[in-house]
Amino acid sequence: xxxxxxxxxxxxxxxxxxxxxxxxxxxxxxxxxxxxxxxxxxxxxxxxxxxxxxxxxxxxxxxxxxxxxxxxxxxxxxxxxxxxxxxxxxxxxxxxxxxxxxxxxxxxxxxxxxxxxxxxxxxxxxxxxxxxxxxxxxxxxxxxxxxxxxxxxxxxxxxxxxxxxxxxxxxxxxxxxxxxxxxxxxxxxxxxxxxxxxxxxxxxxxxxxxxxxxxxxxxxxxxxxxxxxxxxxxxxxxxxxxxxxxxxxxxxxxxxxxxxxxxxxxxxxxxxxxxxxxxxxxxxxxxxxxxxxxxxxxxxxxxxxxxxxxxxxxxxxxxxxxxxxxxxxxxxxxxxxxxxxxxxxxxxxxxxxxxxxxxxxxxxxxxxxxxxxxxxxxxxxxxxxxxxxxxxxxxxxxxxxxxxxx
Amino acid sequence: xxxxxxxxxxxxxxxxxxxxxxxxxxxxxxxxxxxxxxxxxxxxxxxxxxxxxxxxxxxxxxxxxxxxxxxxxxxxxxxxxxxxxxxxxxxxxxxxxxxxxxxxxxxxxxxxxxxxxxxxxxxxxxxxxxxxxxxxxxxxxxxxxxxxxxxxxxxxxxxxxxxxxxxxxxxxxxxxxxxxxxxxxxxxxxxxxxxxxxxxxxxxxxxxxxxxxxxxxxxxxxxxxxxxxxxxxxxxxxxxxxxxxxxxxxxxxxxxxxxxxxxxxxxxxxxxxxxxxxxxxxxxxxxx
Amino acid sequence: xxxxxxxxxxxxxxxxxxxxxxxxxxxxxxxxxxxxxxxxxxxxxxxxxxxxxxxxxxxxxxxxxxxxxxxxxxxxxxxxxxxxxxxxxxxxxxxxxxxxxxxxxxxxxxxxxxxxxxxxxxxxxxxxxxxxxxxxxxxxxxxxxxxxxxxxxxxxxxxxxxxxxxxxxxxxxxxxxxxxxxxxxxxxxxxxxxxxxxxxxxxxxxxxxxxxxxxxxxxxxxxxxxxxxxxxxxxxxxxxxxxxxxxxxxxxxxxxxxxxxx
Numbered sequence: 043x044x045x046x047x048x049x050x051x052x053x054x055x056x057x058x059x060x061x062x063x064x065x066x067x068x069x070x071x072x073x074x075x076x077x078x079x080x081x082x083x084x085x086x087x088x089x090x091x092x093x094x095x096x097x098x099x100x101x102x103x104x105x106x107x108x109x110x111x112x113x114x115x116x117x118x119x120x121x122x123x124x125x126x127x128x129x130x131x132x133x134x135x136x137x138x139x140x141x142x143x144x145x146x147x148x149x150x151x152x153x154x155x156x157x158x159x160x161x162x163x164x165x166x167x168x169x170x171x172x173x174x175x176x177x178x179x180x181x182x183x184x185x186x187x188x189x190x191x192x193x194x195x196x197x198x199x200x201x202x203x204x205x206x207x208x209x210x211x212x213x214x215x216x217x218x219x220x221x222x223x224x225x226x227x228x229x230x231x232x233x234x235x236x237x238x239x240x241x242x243x244x245x246x247x248x249x250x251x252x253x254x255x256x257x258x259x260x261x262x263x264x265x266x267x268x269x270x271x272x273x274x275x276x277x278x279x280x281x282x283x284x285x286x287x288x289x290x291x292x293x294x295x296x297x298x299x300x301x302x303x304x305x306x307x308x309x310x311x312x313x314x315x316x317x318x319x320x321x322x323x324x325x326x327x328x329x330x331x332x333x334x335x336x337x338x339x340x341x342x343x344x345x346x347x348x349x350x351x352x353x354x355x356x357x358x359x360x361x362x363x364x365x366x367x368x369x370x371x372x373x374x375x376x377x378x379x380x381x382x383x384x385x386x387x388x389x390x391x392x393x394x395x396x397x398x399x400x401x402x403x404x405x406x407x408x409x410x411x412x413x414x415x416x417x418x419x420x421x422x423x424x425x426x427x428x429x430x431x432x433x434x435x436x437x438x439x440x441x442x443x444x445x446x447x448x
Numbered sequence: 449x450x451x452x453x454x455x456x457x458x459x460x461x462x463x464x465x466x467x468x469x470x471x472x473x474x475x476x477x478x479x480x481x482x483x484x485x486x487x488x489x490x491x492x493x494x495x496x497x498x499x500x501x502x503x504x505x506x507x508x509x510x511x512x513x514x515x516x517x518x519x520x521x522x523x524x525x526x527x528x529x530x531x532x533x534x535x536x537x538x539x540x541x542x543x544x545x546x547x548x549x550x551x552x553x554x555x556x557x558x559x560x561x562x563x564x565x566x567x568x569x570x571x572x573x574x575x576x577x578x579x580x581x582x583x584x585x586x587x588x589x590x591x592x593x594x595x596x597x598x599x600x601x602x603x604x605x606x607x608x609x610x611x612x613x614x615x616x617x618x619x620x621x622x623x624x625x626x627x628x629x630x631x632x633x634x635x636x637x638x639x640x641x642x643x644x645x646x647x648x649x650x651x652x653x654x655x656x657x658x659x660x661x662x663x664x665x666x667x668x669x670x671x672x673x674x675x676x677x678x679x680x681x682x683x684x685x686x687x688x689x690x691x692x693x694x695x696x697x698x699x700x701x702x703x704x705x706x707x708x709x710x711x712x713x714x715x716x717x718x719x720x721x722x723x724x725x726x727x728x729x730x731x732x733x734x735x736x
Numbered sequence: 737x738x739x740x741x742x743x744x745x746x747x748x749x750x751x752x753x754x755x756x757x758x759x760x761x762x763x764x765x766x767x768x769x770x771x772x773x774x775x776x777x778x779x780x781x782x783x784x785x786x787x788x789x790x791x792x793x794x795x796x797x798x799x800x801x802x803x804x805x806x807x808x809x810x811x812x813x814x815x816x817x818x819x820x821x822x823x824x825x826x827x828x829x830x831x832x833x834x835x836x837x838x839x840x841x842x843x844x845x846x847x848x849x850x851x852x853x854x855x856x857x858x859x860x861x862x863x864x865x866x867x868x869x870x871x872x873x874x875x876x877x878x879x880x881x882x883x884x885x886x887x888x889x890x891x892x893x894x895x896x897x898x899x900x901x902x903x904x905x906x907x908x909x910x911x912x913x914x915x916x917x918x919x920x921x922x923x924x925x926x927x928x929x930x931x932x933x934x935x936x937x938x939x940x941x942x943x944x945x946x947x948x949x950x951x952x953x954x955x956x957x958x959x960x961x962x963x964x965x966x967x968x969x970x971x972x973x974x975x976x977x978x979x980x981x982x983x984x985x986x987x988x989x990x991x992x993x994x995x996x997x998x
Contacts, residue, residue, distance in 0.1 A: 472846025669842025
């Protein structure tokens with residue numbers, strides 16, 4: 043008899059635990075920034091972000107963390123986790139009714155942002171509360187993320203543009219168009235490959251081919267059109283399958299993500315790599331992984347450009363802390379620190395017309411290193427990202443039409 | 449002992465076993481059918497299973513996983529047994545020093561995968577060695593172990609990880625083996641090969657069988673090594689399960705869990721059949 | 737002679753790779769076709785020093801849940817192992833078979849099944865949740881070791897002590913438990929290693945909120961920074977190695993003081 047009472051008590055305790063503390067969730071979105079900063083003092087902020095770049099990890103763990111501690115007393119905890127995985131985690135938590143999670147801030151953009159927003163996983167709109175956002179950012183430049191309206195649910199952090207990397211010792215001159223690239227690939231069998239979609243970089247490469255062979259990106263900017271895709275995609279599959287036999291491993295196997303492609307390139311197994319971050323090659327040179335003869339190039343047909351952002355999950359335990367961190371990361375000091383190649387080299391999101399001239403000069407004076415192309419140069423060839431529904435269509439189609447094609 | 453006292457004594461293990469392990473398996477089964485899903489599902493109950501039944505890629509993956517697991521477990525058990533017997537036959541000092549074989553046991557599976565990557569890639573350490581001795585001049589001439597499409601990289605990594613475990617298990621049993629039997633057989637003129645097969649092997653067979661089962665099932669369901677070394681095609685089942693489970697929308701959950709359940713049932717069946725076969729074989733031997 | 741060859745082979749197979757890792761850790765620019773690293777660059781090592789804070793947090797976290805798993809599995813398996821080793825009852829072999837199953841079947845199965853439930857009852861993202869799941873996966877090793885230990889030692893000494901008037905607690909603490917220490921150490925070592933090396937279960941249930949060294953190591957191993965990956969792998973090996981050496985030394989000393997020869 044005593045045993046069963048004990049058992050019942052245990053079960054009751056477990057139920058109590060699950061019914062958890064439903065404490066009053068203060069509406070931070072209605073407060074002013076001073077109150078928010080006060081509330082954020084001496085708290086812990088948990089930031090979940092992609093962890094495969096050790097230089098970025100180091101910069102966040104040292105400079106950013108120290109600055110936040112000394113300015114606001116905020117203890118920053120960086121947790122490495124891929125975007126698809128933390129979105130999956132948030133989806134789980136939302137379905138389980140977990141109103142207080144463990145993620146305060148996330149690094150996100152594109153498809154992941156759209157999925158998160160549509161599934162109600164984000165807190166917002168919050169960017170209009172942030173002083174640096176209102177003062178330093180050109181709202182038109184970040185109104186859309188992959189063709190999807192941002193509406194204040196994510197704060198801009200940096201800009202990226204797709205570039206190719208090559209070793210000048212092995213490839214000279216670099217191809218200037220996709221046609222020239224195709225010719226090069228066929229002339230050098232086994233020396234080129236791209237990461238397997240749905241890897242972010244691999245997907246971007248396939249998207250760029252898509253724009254080029256089907257007549258440009260702008261025809262797709264008007265929402266997702268399956269019929270249009272079905273009409274135009276055969277050209278894409280043809281191009282990819284044409285080069286397939288000349289790829290590394292005859293296109294049977296693809297590096298499963300961009301870091302694996304970097305390794306192949308660094309070890310000399312392929313002659314070109316690619317990255318969605320222009321400063322990536324220079325960083326690798328500084329790290330010692332790439333030889334210092336590596337340079338970057340873009341194709342004149344166009345290179346994808348986008349912005350990456352920060353967002354706050356629906357069940358963030360420390361919303362004011364997250365907002366203060368997001369605001370700080372948009373400040374001139376933080377953006378300048380991020381721009382330095384020894385830290386990261388990621389392009390700033392600030393509107394240069396809105397910051398003081400000496401500050402703008404400081405940005406212009408940063409030496410990006412020989413391997414990184416300047417923002418002005420890159421801007422000439424920038425093309426925007428198309429609505430993310432096309433990404434799914436391309437990724438699924440790639441699996442069927444390219445990978446499984448004999 | 450009374451049944452009640454028996455259960456009481458077994459409860460520190462039985463309670464967590466039932467409420468965590470059994471509950472977990474049951475929940476996986478339930479979710480695989482499509483019930484208790486966190487999000488509304490587009491297809492009906494059991495849709496995941498019908499889909500798997502008619503998907504050729506599933507059978508390909510299943511077969512590939514079986515092949516990788518079987519070959520690596522076989523190589524590890526065989527190689528481990530030979531090495532263990534060799535170590536057992538060493539003079540005492542060398543035998544104590546041979547504890548170095550445990551060095552790689554401490555490494556996590558991902559680090560083993562990393563080591564195989566470092567050594568066996570076409571620009572790895574072995575390739576540099578091959579170039580030095582003049583066997584190759586270009587990286588592409590080095591055998592394509594890791595990405596050759598036949599799972600050699602995976603098999604190598606699993607075998608490398610598993611051999612110390614096999615050595616451990618066999619040595620454990622050899623420790624209790626009476627050396628005098630060995631000496632006696634030698635004196636009677638038996639050759640080393642004969643002694644190995646007719647005397648040593650039957651005694652250490654239980655350890656070999658246990659090792660084989662454990663290593664086979666481990667390689668079949670493990671995740672860490674294929675994540676690092678696996679190829680796009682053919683892929684291991686556990687990686688596909690991981691991809692499906694962690695996708696952006698949760699509607700693929702039942703599919704992932706259905707694959708897991710099938711892997712689970714296979715593992716259980718394998719244990720049952722293997723034990724039965726082994727015990728009937730040894731029973732026959734004893735009768736002789 | 738052939739013993740030396742075999743020993744050399746073991747060295748080559750199991751120890752040499754670690755030296756190669758040291759090579760990479762010290763020379764990030766070592767690449768094909770160089771056979772040996774040719775210059776030293778302390779970049780990776782200085783990274784380790786700079787990142788000592790997060791590194792020790794993750795290492796500490798991993799040690800915490802691994803050691804807790806050892807204690808948990810010991811508590812879970814002690815009494816049941818005694819029963820399974822010494823008390824014959826019908827269905828014992830079958831039960832033992834079932835109880836050993838978690839180490840054989842893919843751990844993803846029960847972990848993914850439990851995952852959603854854990855979120856609901858609040859055990860996900862917590863240390864107790866991770867300890868529970870890891871213990872469920874690794875207890876069979878402790879169970880087997882304890883069963884073997886109980887079978888090997890027999891209950892003679894305990895009966896003798898009982899006859900001499902020793903109470904239950906005394907019998908347990910001063911006689912039974914010390915005799916089982918070798919088995920506990922063997923089982924505990926395996927449980928510790930399994931828990932310490934585990935990536936997926938900790939990652940799934942811990943959700944990034946529970947610091948783990950494998951979670952820290954994983955993204956770096958698949959990156960192109962081979963030097964850092966090697967350096968961190970060596971750190972990973974070093975800690976349990978030190979732990980085992982210390983354990984052997986302490987326990988060996990305790991046994992010698994007690995007069996037993998281990």
